[in-house]
Amino acid sequence: MLTTPVALFIFKRPETTARVFEEIRKAQPQTLFVIADGPRADRPGEAEECMAARAVVSQVDWPCDVRTNFSDVNLGCDVRITSGLDWLFGQVEEAIVLEDDCLPHPTFFPFCQELLEHYRHDSRVMMISGNNFQAGRKRTGASYYYSRLFHIWGWATWRRAWQHFDAGLARWPEIRGGGWLADVLADPLAARFFGYIYDRCHAGEINPWDYRWNFSCWLQNGVSIAPNVNLVSNIGFGADAVHATNPDDRLAEIPVQAMEFPLAHPGFMIPDTVADRRTMQQQFYLPEDKAGRHGAAAQTDPVAPTGQQPDKPHGRASARAGKKRRRHRRTARRSRTARRMRQKRRPPRKRRRPV
Numbered sequence: 001m002l003t004t005p006v007a008l009f010i011f012k013r014p015e016t017t018a019r020v021f022e023e024i025r026k027a028q029p030q031t032l033f034v035i036a037d038g039p040r041a042d043r044p045g046e047a048e049e050c051m052a053a054r055a056v057v058s059q060v061d062w063p064c065d066v067r068t069n070f071s072d073v074n075l076g077c078d079v080r081i082t083s084g085l086d087w088l089f090g091q092v093e094e095a096i097v098l099e100d101d102c103l104p105h106p107t108f109f110p111f112c113q114e115l116l117e118h119y120r121h122d123s124r125v126m127m128i129s130g131n132n133f134q135a136g137r138k139r140t141g142a143s144y145y146y147s148r149l150f151h152i153w154g155w156a157t158w159r160r161a162w163q164h165f166d167a168g169l170a171r172w173p174e175i176r177g178g179g180w181l182a183d184v185l186a187d188p189l190a191a192r193f194f195g196y197i198y199d200r201c202h203a204g205e206i207n208p209w210d211y212r213w214n215f216s217c218w219l220q221n222g223v224s225i226a227p228n229v230n231l232v233s234n235i236g237f238g239a240d241a242v243h244a245t246n247p248d249d250r251l252a253e254i255p256v257q258a259m260e261f262p263l264a265h266p267g268f269m270i271p272d273t274v275a276d277r278r279t280m281q282q283q284f285y286l287p288e289d290k291a292g293r294h295g296a297a298a299q300t301d302p303v304a305p306t307g308q309q310p311d312k313p314h315g316r317a318s319a320r321a322g323k324k325r326r327r328h329r330r331t332a333r334r335s336r337t338a339r340r341m342r343q344k345r346r347p348p349r350k351r352r353r354p355v
């Protein structure tokens with residue numbers, strides 16, 4: 001039986017909720033928190049779908065303390081998750097967090113439980129993720145690596161970390177003005193990407209909770225833990241999703257693998273910048289680097305969890321900037337070539353003989 005509390009966020013998808021709930025049932029946590037958003041008033045049939053999803057999680061058949069927080073009205077994904085996490089960590093010191101479309105491998109639960117205990121009093125570590133986007137690549141023989149990115153498709157954290165959540169990005173003007181983001185990320189392209197996001201967040205144009213959580217962790221100079229195998233698959237990509245609406249997205253339903261135990265801990269705490277850069281190219285819309293390589297995640301919108309594509313102003317701007325840089329490089333190459341050709345055609349200068 002799992003001693004660490006588990007929190008499950010649900011909305012209106014009973015099918016995916018049932019699959020995730022079945023994995024929770026196998027783990028049999030002693031305490032289960034269920035947080036649900038309410039139906040949108042202008043969506044016919046959504047109230048019935050919400051009720052069906054809530055009926056799924058009512059089928060607890062193991063010894064378990066079940067605590068529910070069901071909203072009668074629709075709060076929206078970002079408000080519902082952050083308010084639910086506030087409620088959760090008002091009652092427990094640490095927890096494993098899943099959403100209704102994040103399907104975990106059975107070893108995800110003991111992985112999180114062991115590391116929650118291992119790093120309980122280490123304020124450098126802000127969370128533990130179940131996500132790996134490295135396609136089998138790894139730099140060490142450890143079971144996990146440290147990252148400056150904070151993936152939330154199945155994760156775990158502590159009250160000591162969540163208390164630093166900066167909902168209003170109050171520190172962003174100071175961080176932006178001082179160029180601190182580039183210092184934290186050690187990657188000017190990533191800093192530019194996130195700077196664009198936080199400008200929009202601070203202006204009230206968008207309100208993605210996961211980007212604000214990343215920012216809150218960076219303010220503490222924190223790191224996350226990412227497994228060296230993928231432990232959670234997002235099964236929610238599709239037309240009925242809130243964000244991840246493209247079922248053909250490369251990040252949809254990434255296969256999971258078993259974590260091997262006992263865990264092999266890294267011998268040093270240095271974020272893996274190579275892995276982070278690959279993730280930025282795979283999961284986010286990262287502009288091309290100096291070698292002309294483009295981020296593979298051009299299919300996704302930078303202002304929401306991957307898969308949503310309502311618009312891509314940053315993507316278009318990045319594409320234009322990339323074309324401009326390539327045009328400048330071609331012009332520079334032609335200029336160098338022309339200079340060399342002129343020098344070859346020019347007759348050698350006669351040297352004056354000394355008197």
